Amino acid sequence: MKYVLSRLGFLFISLWAAVTVNFVLPRLMPGNPAILMLGRYKGQLTAQALHALKLQFGITKQPLWQQYVIYLGHLLHGNLGLSLTYYPIPVGQIIAQSLPWTLGLVGTATIISMVLGTAVGVYLAWNHGQFWDNLLSTVAMFTAALPYFWLALLLLYFLAYVYHWFPLAHAYSTGINPAWSLSFILNVLRHALLPALTIVVSSLGGWMVGMRNNMIQTLGEDYITFAEAKGVKKRRLMFQYAARNAILPSLTSFAMSLGFVVGGALLTEVVFSYPGVGYQLLVAVQNEDYPLMQGLFLVIALAVLIANFIVEMLYGRLDPRTRQGQGGAYS
Amino acid sequence: MTQSSDVDQVLLPTPRVRGRRPSVWRGFFGNKKAALGFGIFMVFVLMAVFAPVLAPYNPQATQFIPFQGPSWHHWFGTTATGQDVLSQLIVGSRVSLGIGISAGIMATSLAIVLGMLPAYLGGRTDTLFNTMTNIMLVIPGLPLLIVITAYIHQTETWTLALVMGLTGWAWGARVLRSQTLTYVRRDFVVAARLAGASHWHILIHEILPNMLSLVIANLMFGTLGAVLAAASLQFLGLGNPNSISWGTMLFWAQIGQALLNGAWWWLVAPGAAIALFGASMALMNFGVDELTNPRLRQARRASKQFGKPHQGRPNN
Amino acid sequence: MIEQEPILSLKDVSVQYDSGPEPVTVVRNVFLDVYPQEILGLIGESGSGKSTLAYTAMRLLKHASMTSGSVRIAGRDIYAMKHEELRQFRWAEVSMAFQTAMNALNPVMTVGEQILDTLKSHQTLTREEGIERAQELLQLVRLNPDTLQRYPHELSGGMRQRVVIAISIALSPKLVIMDEPTTGLDVVIQRTILDEIVEIQRRQHFAILFISHDFQLVSTLAQRVAIMYAGKIVEVTAGATLHDPTALHHPYTEGLIRAVPRLSDDQATAIGIPGNPPDPRDFPKGCAYADRCSLVQRVCREQPPELRMTGSSLIACHVVQQREAKQYGI
Ligand SMILES: Nc1ncnc2c1ncn2[C@@H]1O[C@H](COP(=O)(O)OP(=O)(O)OP(=O)(O)O)[C@@H](O)[C@H]1O
Ligand SMILES: [Mg+2]
Numbered sequence: 001m002k003y004v005l006s007r008l009g010f011l012f013i014s015l016w017a018a019v020t021v022n023f024v025l026p027r028l029m030p031g032n033p034a035i036l037m038l039g040r041y042k043g044q045l046t047a048q049a050l051h052a053l054k055l056q057f058g059i060t061k062q063p064l065w066q067q068y069v070i071y072l073g074h075l076l077h078g079n080l081g082l083s084l085t086y087y088p089i090p091v092g093q094i095i096a097q098s099l100p101w102t103l104g105l106v107g108t109a110t111i112i113s114m115v116l117g118t119a120v121g122v123y124l125a126w127n128h129g130q131f132w133d134n135l136l137s138t139v140a141m142f143t144a145a146l147p148y149f150w151l152a153l154l155l156l157y158f159l160a161y162v163y164h165w166f167p168l169a170h171a172y173s174t175g176i177n178p179a180w181s182l183s184f185i186l187n188v189l190r191h192a193l194l195p196a197l198t199i200v201v202s203s204l205g206g207w208m209v210g211m212r213n214n215m216i217q218t219l220g221e222d223y224i225t226f227a228e229a230k231g232v233k234k235r236r237l238m239f240q241y242a243a244r245n246a247i248l249p250s251l252t253s254f255a256m257s258l259g260f261v262v263g264g265a266l267l268t269e270v271v272f273s274y275p276g277v278g279y280q281l282l283v284a285v286q287n288e289d290y291p292l293m294q295g296l297f298l299v300i301a302l303a304v305l306i307a308n309f310i311v312e313m314l315y316g317r318l319d320p321r322t323r324q325g326q327g328g329a330y331s
Numbered sequence: 332m333t334q335s336s337d338v339d340q341v342l343l344p345t346p347r348v349r350g351r352r353p354s355v356w357r358g359f360f361g362n363k364k365a366a367l368g369f370g371i372f373m374v375f376v377l378m379a380v381f382a383p384v385l386a387p388y389n390p391q392a393t394q395f396i397p398f399q400g401p402s403w404h405h406w407f408g409t410t411a412t413g414q415d416v417l418s419q420l421i422v423g424s425r426v427s428l429g430i431g432i433s434a435g436i437m438a439t440s441l442a443i444v445l446g447m448l449p450a451y452l453g454g455r456t457d458t459l460f461n462t463m464t465n466i467m468l469v470i471p472g473l474p475l476l477i478v479i480t481a482y483i484h485q486t487e488t489w490t491l492a493l494v495m496g497l498t499g500w501a502w503g504a505r506v507l508r509s510q511t512l513t514y515v516r517r518d519f520v521v522a523a524r525l526a527g528a529s530h531w532h533i534l535i536h537e538i539l540p541n542m543l544s545l546v547i548a549n550l551m552f553g554t555l556g557a558v559l560a561a562a563s564l565q566f567l568g569l570g571n572p573n574s575i576s577w578g579t580m581l582f583w584a585q586i587g588q589a590l591l592n593g594a595w596w597w598l599v600a601p602g603a604a605i606a607l608f609g610a611s612m613a614l615m616n617f618g619v620d621e622l623t624n625p626r627l628r629q630a631r632r633a634s635k636q637f638g639k640p641h642q643g644r645p646n647n
Numbered sequence: 648m649i650e651q652e653p654i655l656s657l658k659d660v661s662v663q664y665d666s667g668p669e670p671v672t673v674v675r676n677v678f679l680d681v682y683p684q685e686i687l688g689l690i691g692e693s694g695s696g697k698s699t700l701a702y703t704a705m706r707l708l709k710h711a712s713m714t715s716g717s718v719r720i721a722g723r724d725i726y727a728m729k730h731e732e733l734r735q736f737r738w739a740e741v742s743m744a745f746q747t748a749m750n751a752l753n754p755v756m757t758v759g760e761q762i763l764d765t766l767k768s769h770q771t772l773t774r775e776e777g778i779e780r781a782q783e784l785l786q787l788v789r790l791n792p793d794t795l796q797r798y799p800h801e802l803s804g805g806m807r808q809r810v811v812i813a814i815s816i817a818l819s820p821k822l823v824i825m826d827e828p829t830t831g832l833d834v835v836i837q838r839t840i841l842d843e844i845v846e847i848q849r850r851q852h853f854a855i856l857f858i859s860h861d862f863q864l865v866s867t868l869a870q871r872v873a874i875m876y877a878g879k880i881v882e883v884t885a886g887a888t889l890h891d892p893t894a895l896h897h898p899y900t901e902g903l904i905r906a907v908p909r910l911s912d913d914q915a916t917a918i919g920i921p922g923n924p925p926d927p928r929d930f931p932k933g934c935a936y937a938d939r940c941s942l943v944q945r946v947c948r949e950q951p952p953e954l955r956m957t958g959s960s961l962i963a964c965h966v967v968q969q970r971e972a973k974q975y976g977i
Contacts, residue, residue, distance in 0.1 A: 010462075010465065013462065013466065014465070014466045014469050014470065017466045017470065018470055021470070021475070022478075025478060025479060025482060026482055029482045029483065033482045033483075033484060036484075137617075138364070138614075141364075141368075141610050141613040141614050141617060142606060142607075142610045142613075144609070144610075144613050145555060145559070145605070145606045145607075145608070145609025145610040145612070145613055146602075146606045146609075147559055147562050147563065147566075147602060147605055147606070148563075149563060149566055149581075150562075150581065150598070150602035150605065150606070151602075153581075153585075153590065153598055153602070154595075154598065154599070154602070156590065157590045157595055157598070161590060161591075209617075213620070220709070221750060222745055222747050222750035222751050223750060223751055223752055223753045223754070225707055225709065225745075226745055226751040226752075226811075226814075227753065227761075227764070228707065229705055229707055229737065229738060229742070229743060230738045230742070230764070230765045230768065230814060230815075230817075231734045231735065231737060231738045231739075231765065231768040231769055232764050232765075232768050233734070233768060234730075236764070236768075240753075240756070240764075241753050241756075244753075244755050244756075245753070245754065245755055248755075255469070256468050256469065256502070256505075258469070258471075259468070259469055259470060259471035259472050259473075260471075260472055260473070260556075262471050262473075262474075263471050263472055263473025263474055263476075263563075264473065264563075266473070266474065267473070267563055267566070267567075270567070281474065281477060282567060284481075285477060285481045285567065285569065286568070288481070290481075290482075293478060293481060294478075296474075297474050297475070297477075297478050300471055300474045301470055301471060301474070304469060304470075304471045305469055305470075308469050318755065319754075319755060320754070320755060320757075320798040320800070321754065321798070321800050
């Protein structure tokens with residue numbers, strides 16, 4: 001219980017930090033960048049919208065703390081302002097439309113990658129020093145260094161453009177209407193396959209090598225030798241004794257590297273014009289649509305922080321030592 | 332601290348023994364992965380240093396037929412505006428490596444200060460800095476970089492390096508902190524303190540040398556991360572598009588619709604350079620890992636490959 | 648007792664570690680038999696190879712290999728067994744309580760599960776039967792039955808050690824190897840655990856190979872004592888001879904006897920053995936103890952001595968063997 005509370009506490013502190021970064025950044029930049037933005041969009045905005053934007057980005061005489069309070073108040077009401085690119089659609093609405101796509105694609109691909117990588121890592125550690133271990137752990141060095149978006153571009157070119165095995169872009173064919181029908185769902189899956197493959201291929205190596213190294217470390221522990229001695233069968237020894245323990249540090253690094261993975265995965269959306277949060281972020285950046293950009297950053301941070309929290313709860317369940325609040329992933 | 336020690340257990344440096352450095356280096360180059368990584372790394376460094384001499388053409392000159400495939404005259408083909416891809420690749424290595432390495436050094440230095448010092452001082456300071464580090468860790472890095480550079484507007488090269496150095500220290504700080512914590516109460520540190528050594532002296536002369544392998548690993552990961560992140564930002568058009576780097580090459584390739592024109596070489600070359608450079612970092616790091624962590628070595632082959640023995644006693 | 652078939656028999660066993668830059672041989676040509684129901688003490692300085700020998704006897708070596716010799720348990724060569732055969736055979740015949748009981752238990756499983764695992768890996772029994780048996784075992788080592796639901800980190804060092812002992816007697820083996828079962832515990836707990844071990848041993852009649860560097864403890868506890876120095880057994884003798892001032896001993900054993908603090912003349916006296924044991928990477932050609940020995944002669948440096956029946960003990964020392972021979976005029 002103490003553990004849960006401390007993790008919840010951390011979730012809130014980090015959320016607050018993300019929110020505050022969002023508030024501080026534009027005000028910190030030399031020559032408030034929002035002034036330029038407002039100059040560009042002035043003609044299209046209502047007076048009320050203009051005023052709200054000025055307040056949102058600190059082009060006002062109000063003291064900083066008042067601006068901060070107002071900003072927090074708006075956030076609490078879910079008010080993220082209006083997008084300029086899609087004026088006058090509220091930022092919240094754009095996020096609501098793009099978030100499910102990202103959660104579906106990036107979330108699923110990341111989980112697949114982690115599960116697969118971990119399983120292979122266990123296998124490699126068990127066969128440490130043999131053919132597959134040497135081959136795959138070296139190959140992983142290279143895939144870990146691949147830029148996601150570059151791999152995405154290559155796969156797109158060869159598998160979609162040259163060979164037509166996959167669609168070129170978007171989340172579903174432009175001709176059809178979204179509906180809960182089998183054909184639509186299949187269409188969506190077909191479109192998600194290649195971006196998901198990109199994410200899995202580029203992140204798999206990291207999980208694999210991480211788990212492999214943890215597992216090798218664990219296999220050297222005395223409790224493994226003791227269990228082997230007392231006659232525990234190989235399968236149980238490998239999973240219940242070795243992998244169960246080796247996965248704990250893996251989970252922690254999973255929690256911590258989620259931010260990196262998501263960043264890379266968002267770029268994949270850009271390449272595939274996949275209508276998720278990452279793609280919208282690029283749109284926002286290119287159009288200097290700061291309200292949209294701020295909102296998207298917040299929602300990305302929120303998603304990562306919550307995912308992180310879930311992983312920590314899982315950690316707490318898997319490691320009896322955390323249940324008494326004796327430290328944990330971050331203590 | 333019950334579990335975070337196994338979190339960072341990938342590297343378990345054994346306390347330093349004076350006069351054993353040379354064998355560590357011998358061990359490093361005796362490790363195939365590390366030697367290969369170092370070889371690739373040196374090729375890139377030499378390429379960047381001698382770029383003006385090595386580049387066959389002026390990388391900016393738009394004097395050739397656009398969209399030429401690889402040929403004897405243009406090993407990696409030409410761009411949509413008729414520039415030589417190989418020349419761009421060679422000259423671009425300067426900016427890409429420059430950003431990567433300087434950001435890596437900056438992030439590592441910050442990690443040393445923000446990780447070691449609070450851990451050494453302990454108490455509230457440590458709690459505060461540790462929380463800060465953990466927050467930095469979980470806030471998604473690339474989106475944060477995108478937001479910052481979007482505000483800055485067409486970021487100059489050195490600004491890019493600065494921003495990445497300032498945001499990339501958290502992982503290293505965390506690893507160095509937990510390692511420092513294990514040293515603070517060790518005999519040799521306590522002895523130094525009793526002998527009246529100053530805090531700085533203890534940190535720099537007693538603790539830091541023991542963490543050399545961690546610091547090196549950090550430097551390599553920091554550099555790798557910065558090269559990848561810089562390429563991503565430049566690809567999104569958030570760098571200075573007029574500078575030549577691997578990332579901006581990819582940006583122009585995308586703008587110039589390289590793929591729709593079948594000019595795969597334009598994309599493959601800079602991306603492969605990034606991947607290869609990154610792999611050299613990962614390989615060297617893997618080598619250091621195997622060197623400092625006896626369990627990762629294979630018993631038999633190891634007996635011929637490494638320098639001095641480590642206190643690896645898995646049974647005891 | 649001598650007529651019986653040994654439960655554990657080591658013949659000419661040498662072991663080398665392969666994890667360093669060059670292989671290091673740390674156990675050299677060891678012969679040792681353990682007979683049913685006896686307590687055999689194995690004494691030696693830290694690093695003399697006691698644990699390595701124990702792991703060899705269990706076929707549990709990691710990063711090391713047996714380069715010569717054979718290990719027989721209940722008459723069967725365990726190094727000739729297939730893995731599955733070994734898995735089923737080993738713990739039922741010979742078990743081992745590890746030196747590092749602190750780390751011998753899986754941190755993410757309850758004590759109960761870990762005991763059950765031991766039983767289930769060898770027998771078919773229902774969960775209820777298993778739990779009942781586990782509770783019996785805990786009672787034997789004087790632990791509360793509700794320890795079954797606890798995790799290792801919730802137990803004290805002494806409790807963990809008891810759990811390890813419970814696991815090692817779970818299948819009623821004929822021999823239990825105890826590798827310094829009480830290191831790291833405070834003196835009072837050490838004593839109670841030892842008493843418990845002896846009591847259980849009396850009731851269940853298994854043999855114990857008791858590894859320790861506590862000379863005094865072993866000499867009172869064990870019927871026979873083997874003394875190990877630099878990877879070799881230098882003497883095997885009855886425990887009683889260690890308290891007999893007239894008995895013949897290896898010079899190293901003599902040194903150990905003198906090193907025991909004696910409360911005579913109203914003051915404690917203890918004389919250490921000067922010098923250090925040799926580095927396993929660089930063992931001398933002759934007797935490994937020569938550099939520290941006060942009786943050293945030329946032959947000692949040239950030829951390694953062999954274990955021979957000398958007086959009432961097996962002793963590997965040229966000088967003592969010569970003296971004995973002279974005494975009986977052979
Ligand atoms: N994994 C290993 N790799 C290399 N050498 C090892 C390894 N494990 C043990 N050794 C060496 O083997 C020798 C014997 O070690 P062992 O653990 O058997 O000694 P011990 O008699 O049990 O000592 P202690 O009383 O400290 O437990 C020592 O010199 C030790 O350094
Ligand atoms: Mg030992």
